[in-house]
Amino acid sequence: MDCAVTPGSDFAPDCLVELDGDTLVIRHPDGSFRRLVRDGDGFASADGAAEPVMGGADDRIEFTVDSARYRWQKGQLDGR
DSSP: OEEEOSTTOOOBSOOEEEEETTEEEEEOTTSOEEEEEEETTEEEESSSSOOOEEEEETTEEEEEETTEEEEEETTTTTOO
């Protein structure tokens, strides 16, 4: 997954993703992670962090949690 986890950083394919049912775990390059759960068409925080702010464009999904930003192609995680 493309991510920019530190303030001022650019997107890079540095985050690993684990999908287990409705739970999404995003692992950052420094070993930290975010845990989210599906909430309708988006995601909600499952680890006590701020709620994700969803966004995106025609072919991708983008969201932020605190200062970290994440991006992936629509359908990449769920086969849709």
